[in-house]
Amino acid sequence: MIFKGNAWVFKDNIDTDVIIPARYLTTTDPKELASHCMEDLDPDFSVKVKEGDIIVAGNNFGCGSSREHAPLAIKSSGISCVVASSFARIFYRNSINIGLSILECEDCIKNIKTGDVLEINTDMGIISNVTTGETFKARPFPEFIKNIINAGGLLNYAQEVGGNA
Amino acid sequence: MGMTITQKIFAKHSGKRFVEPGELIMAEVDIALANDITGPVAIEEFKKAGGQKVFDREKIALIPDHFAPSKDIKSAELCKILREFAKEQQIVHYYEVGRMGIEHALLPEQGIVLPGDLIIGADSHTCTYGALGAFSTGVGSTDLAFAMLTGKCWFKVPETIKFIYHGKTNSWVTGKDLILHTIGDIGVDGALYKAMEFTGDALCHLSMDERFTMANMAIEAGGKNGIMEPDNTTLEYVKNRAKRPYEVFMSDADAVYLNIIDYNVEKIRPKVALPHLPENVVDVEDAENIAIDQVIIGSCTNGRLEDMRMAAKVIKGHKVHPYVRLIVIPATQQIYQDMIKEGITEVFIQAGAVVSTPTCGPCLGGYMGILAKGERAVATTNRNFVGRMGHPESEVYLSSPAVAAASAVRGKIAHPGEVTDSDI
Numbered sequence: 001m002i003f004k005g006n007a008w009v010f011k012d013n014i015d016t017d018v019i020i021p022a023r024y025l026t027t028t029d030p031k032e033l034a035s036h037c038m039e040d041l042d043p044d045f046s047v048k049v050k051e052g053d054i055i056v057a058g059n060n061f062g063c064g065s066s067r068e069h070a071p072l073a074i075k076s077s078g079i080s081c082v083v084a085s086s087f088a089r090i091f092y093r094n095s096i097n098i099g100l101s102i103l104e105c106e107d108c109i110k111n112i113k114t115g116d117v118l119e120i121n122t123d124m125g126i127i128s129n130v131t132t133g134e135t136f137k138a139r140p141f142p143e144f145i146k147n148i149i150n151a152g153g154l155l156n157y158a159q160e161v162g163g164n165a
Numbered sequence: 166m167g168m169t170i171t172q173k174i175f176a177k178h179s180g181k182r183f184v185e186p187g188e189l190i191m192a193e194v195d196i197a198l199a200n201d202i203t204g205p206v207a208i209e210e211f212k213k214a215g216g217q218k219v220f221d222r223e224k225i226a227l228i229p230d231h232f233a234p235s236k237d238i239k240s241a242e243l244c245k246i247l248r249e250f251a252k253e254q255q256i257v258h259y260y261e262v263g264r265m266g267i268e269h270a271l272l273p274e275q276g277i278v279l280p281g282d283l284i285i286g287a288d289s290h291t292c293t294y295g296a297l298g299a300f301s302t303g304v305g306s307t308d309l310a311f312a313m314l315t316g317k318c319w320f321k322v323p324e325t326i327k328f329i330y331h332g333k334t335n336s337w338v339t340g341k342d343l344i345l346h347t348i349g350d351i352g353v354d355g356a357l358y359k360a361m362e363f364t365g366d367a368l369c370h371l372s373m374d375e376r377f378t379m380a381n382m383a384i385e386a387g388g389k390n391g392i393m394e395p396d397n398t399t400l401e402y403v404k405n406r407a408k409r410p411y412e413v414f415m416s417d418a419d420a421v422y423l424n425i426i427d428y429n430v431e432k433i434r435p436k437v438a439l440p441h442l443p444e445n446v447v448d449v450e451d452a453e454n455i456a457i458d459q460v461i462i463g464s465c466t467n468g469r470l471e472d473m474r475m476a477a478k479v480i481k482g483h484k485v486h487p488y489v490r491l492i493v494i495p496a497t498q499q500i501y502q503d504m505i506k507e508g509i510t511e512v513f514i515q516a517g518a519v520v521s522t523p524t525c526g527p528c529l530g531g532y533m534g535i536l537a538k539g540e541r542a543v544a545t546t547n548r549n550f551v552g553r554m555g556h557p558e559s560e561v562y563l564s565s566p567a568v569a570a571a572s573a574v575r576g577k578i579a580h581p582g583e584v585t586d587s588d589i
Contacts, residue, residue, distance in 0.1 A: 012354075021552050022231075022529040022531060026239035026240045028243075060353060064289065066286075066287055066305050068206055088354075089357065089358050094305035097308060158314070
């Protein structure tokens with residue numbers, strides 16, 4: 001997949017409580033969840049974010065709660081891909097499982113500013129900062145994870161491989 | 166080459182004699198758990214994937230505990246989805262309000278999770294059951310749906326960091342203080358993707374309740390699981406609860422560890438984690454005089470009977486500070502009843518506290534004690550992220566039940582020794 005959009009840069013340890021506060025977990029509607037995405041850090045995020053935009057963050061993105069509502073809210077807000085130095089374990093699984101594109105890259109946070117235009121090739125794991133002309137390489141996914149991503153999520157993958165999952 | 170307890174549980178549940186860190190495996194789960202927030206999403210995914218019947222109705226636990234008893238119409242609808250699915254699938258471990266408790270206190274108490282088990286839960290604090298010598302970890306709703314369909318879950322076998330606690334704990338130092346100290350030391354991503362194996366002579370003296378507290382917060386250091394080898398205390402706890410066979414696993418002497426971290430607990434003092442990360446840990450003395458508005462004693466971290474006994478011991482004969490709300494939430498109905506029998510509920514009410522029915526409620530900013538802008542709470546819970554308990558400009562300070570109780574009396578963060586001459 002190729003994504004192009006503006007970067008939104010966040011720091012280390014962005015937890016799932018700020019991605020989608022628990023007070024909104026009484027709904028499972030992705031659009032409603034998206035309208036509160038990142039609200040406690042930036043109340044206008046959901047209004048300002050444009051289709052295709054990209055989140056760039058530091059270490060341990062998505063730490064805390066197991067709520068799948070967090071990657072759902074991000075995906076539904078229009079964000080096409082999250083690039084972080086590292087992801088918290090459950091958020092990583094959840095994103096792969098629901099088909100939110102994520103990439104691990106330690107250099108991005110140091111070299112990308114909010115508003116920079118990025119172009120990402122997820123298959124190649126290449127992140128290009130169109131604004132500065134710099135290019136970064138993401139850590140490759142294990143084969144098994146690639147298969148889930150290519151199937152469009154865990155349950156699609158399970159259906160593809162049938163009883164052999 | 167030997168295996169750690171975590172590797173051994175994975176090997177057994179994936180039908181292998183040996184598994185090594187980094188290996189991707191498909192493992193059978195003994196229990197798959199969901200609550201009123203994560204369950205409805207899992208149920209929707211289960212149905213979308215064509216699910217008709219769960220893989221085993223005895224191996225799924227559905228607990229309405231987060232926003233239950235339902236706080237509003239929307240949360241009532243979520244509980245209804247959980248309830249109807251439990252009825253339709255004849256789920257054995259469904260607990261209705263009135264019998265329900267906070268999932269991570271209820272499941273061990275009822276003997277549903279046991280040593281040697283492999284447990285997944287659509288709740289990040291599922292790691293709690295590692296205190297029993299089980300592998301247990303949090304997953305999302307889609308993983309849970311997959312497990313409800315197939316009885317399986319994929320894992321990458323983690324490397325293990327071993328934490329050795331030795332020495333005799335100081336007065337008012339509890340399992341909560343040991344785990345806060347650990348998170349403060351290694352940071353909120355200090356054990357990212359790793360198994361945390363807790364061991365050492367200091368742990369032998371900890372009650373099961375304190376061990377659950379420690380394993381519960383492994384996720385707060387990014388850990389995949391927190392685990393302890395079973396000992397006599399574990400087996401005594403499990404003895405009258407288990408209704409099925411279980412297996413005790415121990416790490417081999419030649420097991421390989423990524424890292425071994427040693428703590429002399431004699432140097433550890435009662436702790437507080439300052440906003441807005443659980444790694445911002447300081448000694449209570451260094452946070453004294455911070456004025457507070459509310460105290461929460463409860464949660465899957467510290468809502469068990471020992472926690473209540475400890476808090477009651479501190480607060481007995483005192484009154485809660487006039488401008489502080491003390492909210493006490495026993496984690497299960499059994500604990501609630503035991504508190505009444507032991508006179509603990511009376512102590513709290515006499516002091517001017519609220520004693521609530523079991524619920525996760527305020528811990529995640531659901532209800533039953535939400536903070537206004539600028540308010541501060543001391544809580545025995547597990548997270549102090551921005552907005553966790555209410556307004557994004559409110560603050561949560563994490564502590565043990567003893568420190569929380571002392572703080573409720575003083576109206577500011579306080580060491581238990583300031584309030585009582587007794588000791589634990």
